[in-house]
Structures are given as C-alpha cells and as structure tokens.
Amino acid sequence: MCGIIGILGQTPVAPLLVDGLKRLEYRGYDSAGIAVIEGGHLASLRAEGKLRNLEAKLAGNRKAGRIGIGHTRWATHGVPSERNAHPHLTERVAVVHNGIFENFRELRLELEAAGRVFSSDTDTEVMAHLVTANLADGMAPLAAVQAALARVRGAFALAFLFEGEDDLVIGARRGSPLAIGWGAGEMFLGSDGIALGPFTDEITYLDEGDVAVVTRAGAVIHDETGRVVERPVTRTHGNTYVADKGNHRHFMVKEIHEQPEVTGRTLAHYLDLAEGRARPPEGIDFSRIDRLSITACGTAFYAGFVAKYWFERFARLPVDIDIASEFRYREQPLSKDGLAIVISQSGETADTLASLRYARVEGQRIAAVVNVRESTIAREADVVLPILAGPEIGVASTKAFTAQLAVLAATAIAAGRARGSIDDVEEARLVAAFSEVPRLMHEALRLEGQIEALARDLAKVKHCLYLGRGTSYPIALEGALKLKEISYIHAEGYAAGELKHGPIALIDEEMPVVVIAPFDRVFEKTVSNMQEVAARGGRIILVTDRKGAEAAAIDAAATIILPEMPASVTPLVYSIPVQLLAYHTAVFMGTDVDQPRNLAKSVTVE
Known part of the structure; x- marks a missing residue:
C-alpha cells in the first residue's frame, strides 16, 4: 500500500512531509x-529507494513552500x-496516487494523440494529464x-496540487482510504490516522466516492454525486504510533x-499490468517442476485449496494440498523435482514450519x-513470496487471505x-x-448494507451450511470458518455435489444455506443442488451475479448480486460478501x- 501525505501549513512543509512519510x-x-x-510554481523532489535518499536530496535543495x-x-x-x-507533474498539476487505474492505456493513447507528452511509465500520470487538459479547457x-x-476505472486515493494555488489541495477516494486532518490555520491529508498523528488529533475519514476541497480555513467535502456533505470528525491519539481503526467499529x-487497495498493490507487484505479463518468481523454474505440494493451516489452507485449482488449470501441474498439521505425519513421499509451497500470514505457524522442515x-x-x-518460515524457505498485506490486527484473517x-x-x-x-x-487475458x-x-x-440486513436474521440461528463448486468450494469452506470463528455459530462448508451424500439430512425450514455460485461452467450443477435444498424448505442465501440470479x-x-466477472477471479471478489456476512452476524450477536x-493471531504451538 502506497502512502499519501498533504500539508497546508504556515511554515515550510518539506521536512514535515518527509516526517509524515516516515x-x-x-x-x-x-x-x-x-x-x-x-x-506560485510547482516544484518537486523524488528519489528511488528509502526515504533517506529523499532526505539527502532535500538537504541540498531546500524547499520553502508552505503547501x-x-x-x-x-x-x-x-x-x-x-x-x-x-508526485507526477505537468505544467499545471501535481498528483500522488494510491491504487490502480485499469483503463490507463486507452486514456494514455487518447492523451498522446492530443499532444500530451508523458515522462513516466505509470498509470498515475494519466490523471495528471486528464486534469491538466480539463484546466486548459x-x-x-x-x-x-x-x-x-x-473517466477512470479502478480503486484509488488521490491528492492534487495546482500551479498558482497556494491555498488548495484536492483529495479524492474510491476504494483506497484517505483522511483529512484538522488544525488551527493549517490542514492535512493522509492515507490513515498514523500519517497524521504528528500534526493533529482531529481526523475526518472520507467515504467512498468523496472529493474534498481543502484550504487552510477547512475542508468542503462532496460525495460521488457532487453534493456537499458533512463527515464526522473523530479524535485520535495523535502522537502515539498505534494501530488505527479509522472510522470503523472494528479492525x-x-x-x-x-x-x-491491498489486493491491487499485491497484484501489481507480481503482474506487469502494463505489458499484460506475470513476473516469474526468482528462484523457481516451473518448467522443471513435476508436482506441487501446498500446505497451510486454517484460512491460509483454503487459499492454498483455491491455488490447487489455478495451478492445475493454468499450468497443468498436479497439486497435493494438505493441512499442515497432517502433512508431515502422513509421511508423504515427495518428488525430488517437486516444489513445496507453505502459506502462513505470520510466518511463525508451528505446524506449517514443521511441514516446511x-x-x-x-x-x-x-x-x-x-x-x-523476517519470520522463521521466510528465513528457512528458498524463495519468499510476500503477500504485502500490511499489518492485520483482526484475528480472523481477511485482507491477508485475499492477498x-x-x-x-x-x-x-x-x-x-x-x-x-x-x-x-x-496470459494477457x-x-x-x-x-x-x-x-x-x-x-x-x-x-454491505444489504448484507448487514441479512446478518440480523442469521444471528438468530444455531447452524448454517455453505455450498460451492470448483473454486467456490474453498470459499464456502472459508465462509463457514469465518462464521464459526467470530459469531460462534456452528457452520460447515461442503462441495455442493456432496450435499446428497449426507448433509441434506440437516436441511429443514430453520437451516440457512449460503450458496456461492457465480455464473460459471459449473453453475447449472450448483442450481440442481439448490433445488434439492429448496424442495426441503431450506432458506437459501444465494451469492451470484446478474446472470446467475436470472x-x-x-x-x-435472499440473493446477493455481485458484478459479472471472469471465473478465474471470483475467489477474490466473492470472499468479500462471506466476510461481511460473518462480521455483521458477529456484531449483532455481541461477540x-x-x-x-x-x-x-499467530499459532506458534502444535
């Protein structure tokens, strides 16, 4: 996750900006x-590598600007x-950006055809030129x-400076967090409360689609329709480096x-989005590998289970998937030309470490x-594939799972x-x-609002089933685990085709059945399983897309309708509603x- 800081101050802000970035x-x-x-003119300093490199440049090129x-x-x-x-600059605009613009290629071609000259390889520079062209108009x-x-598609947080405007920063967010810090005669923008901690303890978190016009006198916030709105100001422990919930009730x-934001950052690290290529991991020659063994615990195991489908489908590579606590005791014979992939958020999970050894x-x-x-598992592995999720405070894994x-x-x-x-x-597709x-x-x-309403009823039950086929089967398992973990409701996940081999005996009018069913090549099979549930009075909560619902x-x-998408990506997106359903159910139950x-959070014993 990239970081943003913005300051409208009374004194030179360059050293303060660097402190915020730290x-x-x-x-x-x-x-x-x-x-x-x-x-009145835009000036910038940039450096590759650590902030000390930027500080060294700043020491030799003092900036006196107060914004x-x-x-x-x-x-x-x-x-x-x-x-x-x-930041990326044009003659009129400077911009910083967290996130990804999905349609930047077509916009760049359009802007270049109109005479705009680009100086970087980034998607962000497209936004600087779009705004500049609009100013020119x-x-x-x-x-x-x-x-x-x-005009842009994607998830982002943005902050803009404008040539000749010494009292104006504009911030915007869609999918990536952004906060406003309030001061006396000065104002701030930041990716989160931690960034703003040295400057203020009064913070406003922007909502989805908000655009904020920030001056030293305050901030005017517009929602995604352009209407001026009020957002609450919260007081934080400004000068302490603590994990910050923002405007959320729980971590x-x-x-x-x-x-x-996290998933976009992780994908961008492993995929060359501009060239449409996957970056081969250093130290692994997949052309010489004849078998994969994947092992993990809990939620990480379900991530590995999804990966089994992907590796076998995309790479035609056979995969064994094991719960780490069973892996080494099974005494599985392993191929000398095989690769073992171990998955652990903390890198300290005892059973997974034992499996690695x-x-x-x-x-x-x-x-x-x-x-x-820096974890033990990372140190003992031959190749490390970091998920780049940042600190995850909640015990029940969410962003680490999708990363x-x-x-x-x-x-x-x-x-x-x-x-x-x-x-x-x-590959490009x-x-x-x-x-x-x-x-x-x-x-x-x-x-989320629809899911929260469903959770109110789910909080009244004692048992729940989750069903899915293909890559939706591990997501059903993960959904059931999440509900068990935080609401303490007994829940089980099953491959939908297994329903008639036992679990169907549990179906009655009191049993909610969550069905993960994107409109994919196994959808019709899943529908037949839903009909079996419906015939016995089961309460179906269908998670699908528009075609699936029809x-x-x-x-x-209830039917939760997600956007249509290629079948390959559904595990990442369909994770969101099952996480929210578990979360809001637990909130209603007061756990x-x-x-x-x-x-x-980290299980360091067997």
Whole structure:
C-alpha cells in the first residue's frame, strides 16, 4: 500500500512531509517524493529507494513552500525508479496516487494523440494529464478533478496540487482510504490516522466516492454525486504510533475495506499490468517442476485449496494440498523435482514450519507465501513470496487471505507461461482479468448494507451450511470458518455435489444455506443442488451475479448480486460478501469480533 501525505501549513512543509512519510513506511515502498508550491510554481523532489535518499536530496535543495504533497510508492505500472516515483507533474498539476487505474492505456493513447507528452511509465500520470487538459479547457480545479475521475476505472486515493494555488489541495477516494486532518490555520491529508498523528488529533475519514476541497480555513467535502456533505470528525491519539481503526467499529471491518487497495498493490507487484505479463518468481523454474505440494493451516489452507485449482488449470501441474498439521505425519513421499509451497500470514505457524522442515528433509525446494518477511518460515524457505498485506490486527484473517490468493494466482499464471500451457494471448487475458479485481472488490463492498440486513436474521440461528463448486468450494469452506470463528455459530462448508451424500439430512425450514455460485461452467450443477435444498424448505442465501440470479429460477430467501466477472477471479471478489456476512452476524450477536474467544493471531504451538 502506497502512502499519501498533504500539508497546508504556515511554515515550510518539506521536512514535515518527509516526517509524515516516515510514519507510512510500514506500508512498504520502493521510492518516495514530494511536491510543493514556491512562488506560485510547482516544484518537486523524488528519489528511488528509502526515504533517506529523499532526505539527502532535500538537504541540498531546500524547499520553502508552505503547501505540499508527498508519497511513498510501491511500484505497480513501471519499475521502481526516480522517473516513476510520485508526485507526477505537468505544467499545471501535481498528483500522488494510491491504487490502480485499469483503463490507463486507452486514456494514455487518447492523451498522446492530443499532444500530451508523458515522462513516466505509470498509470498515475494519466490523471495528471486528464486534469491538466480539463484546466486548459477552462474548468476550475474542482470541476477538472471531478471530470477526470468520471473517466477512470479502478480503486484509488488521490491528492492534487495546482500551479498558482497556494491555498488548495484536492483529495479524492474510491476504494483506497484517505483522511483529512484538522488544525488551527493549517490542514492535512493522509492515507490513515498514523500519517497524521504528528500534526493533529482531529481526523475526518472520507467515504467512498468523496472529493474534498481543502484550504487552510477547512475542508468542503462532496460525495460521488457532487453534493456537499458533512463527515464526522473523530479524535485520535495523535502522537502515539498505534494501530488505527479509522472510522470503523472494528479492525476486522477496516481490514475488509482495505482489500481493494491491498489486493491491487499485491497484484501489481507480481503482474506487469502494463505489458499484460506475470513476473516469474526468482528462484523457481516451473518448467522443471513435476508436482506441487501446498500446505497451510486454517484460512491460509483454503487459499492454498483455491491455488490447487489455478495451478492445475493454468499450468497443468498436479497439486497435493494438505493441512499442515497432517502433512508431515502422513509421511508423504515427495518428488525430488517437486516444489513445496507453505502459506502462513505470520510466518511463525508451528505446524506449517514443521511441514516446511519435513519437505526440506525430503529434498523439496521451498517457496513461502508470508506477510512477515523476517519470520522463521521466510528465513528457512528458498524463495519468499510476500503477500504485502500490511499489518492485520483482526484475528480472523481477511485482507491477508485475499492477498495470499493474489500471490498464488499470479504465480500460477507465471507457472502456466513457463510450462507452455498458456500462450501470450491467454496470459494477457488472465492478467487483464486480475487487474480488475480491486474495482470489483470495491463494487462488492457497496453491498454491505444489504448484507448487514441479512446478518440480523442469521444471528438468530444455531447452524448454517455453505455450498460451492470448483473454486467456490474453498470459499464456502472459508465462509463457514469465518462464521464459526467470530459469531460462534456452528457452520460447515461442503462441495455442493456432496450435499446428497449426507448433509441434506440437516436441511429443514430453520437451516440457512449460503450458496456461492457465480455464473460459471459449473453453475447449472450448483442450481440442481439448490433445488434439492429448496424442495426441503431450506432458506437459501444465494451469492451470484446478474446472470446467475436470472438463471437460478429458485425462490431464495435472499440473493446477493455481485458484478459479472471472469471465473478465474471470483475467489477474490466473492470472499468479500462471506466476510461481511460473518462480521455483521458477529456484531449483532455481541461477540468480540477482533479477538474471538480461544483464538490467537499467530499459532506458534502444535
């Protein structure tokens, strides 16, 4: 997750911008930069690498501007370099950006045809040129930004400076967080409360689609329709470096809402979105691997289960998937030309670490999918595939799960290309499909109100079934686990085809059945299983898309309709509603959502 800071101050802001960026280092970055207005003109400094490189440049080039924006960048479009670092400037505008613009290629071609000259490889520069073109057409800054936002697809947070405007920063968000900090005669923007901590303890978190016009006198916020709205001001522990819930009730729901940004960042690290290619992981030659062994615990195991489908489909590579606590005790014979993939958010999970060591003794090469690069599992693996999710505070994993899925999907695509089971065209098609995931996640989050209403009834039951086929089967398992973890309702996930082999005996008028069923090649089979439930009076909660809802022809108790999308990406997007359903059910039941009983974030004992 990239980081944003903006300051409208009374004294030179350059050193303050750098201080704010330092508090965002935990989000990860590979370059940094600032832009200020001096004497009415835009000026910037950027540097590849750590913030100390930017500080060194600043020491030799003092900036006196009292207004500025800063950014720490994690490379998405374009390699880590000074020319690709933010802010991006034109003759009229400076902009910093978290997120991904999905349609930047077509917009760039259009702008270049109109004579605009680009100086970077990034998607962000498109926004700078769009706004500049609108200003050239006579629009005021706010209108120029709003018109540009209407043309881009994706999830983002943005902050703009304007040539000649010494008392104006405009911020906007869609899918990525952005907050306003309030001061006396000065104002601030930041990616989160941590960034704003040194400057203020009064913070307003922008809602989805908001555009904020910030001056030293205050801020005027417009919602996505353009209407002026009020957003609450919250008081935080400004000068302490603590995990911040923002305007969310719990860390879990905050982390659910972070998923468009986190997933976009992770995908961009493993996929070359500009070229439509998957970056092969260093240290793994998939053309020489004859079998994969994937092992993990809990939610991470379900991520590996989804990956089994992807690796076998994209790379035609056979996969064994094991719960880590069973893996080494099964004494499975492992191929000398095989690869073991171990998955652990913390990188310290005892059973997963034991599995890694068993695979090592068996002569396997080890790849670790982890969130903590300094962890034991990461240190003992041959190849580390970081998920880049940032700190996850809630015990029930959400953003780490979808980040794990993102890493595994990209790796499966790279494996398919290396093994010749997919060609350039198919690789580009898959990469394009996954590049849309942050936007699709953002659209899924818009259904939260409907899901919350469903959760009120779900909170009254004692048992629940989840069904799915194909890659939706592991998501059904994950949905059931989430409900168990935080609401303490007994729930089970099943492959939909297994319903008639036992679980159907449980179906009655009191049994809710959550069916994960995108309109894909196994949809008709899933419909037949839903009919079996309906015939016995079961209460179906159908999670599907518009085509699925129309084709199901079943009187469901409720239908959650997600946007249509390629089947390959559904596990990431369909995770959102099952997470929200579990979360809101637990809230209605009054459980400790972030720290459910008997559970720990990192399980370091067998």
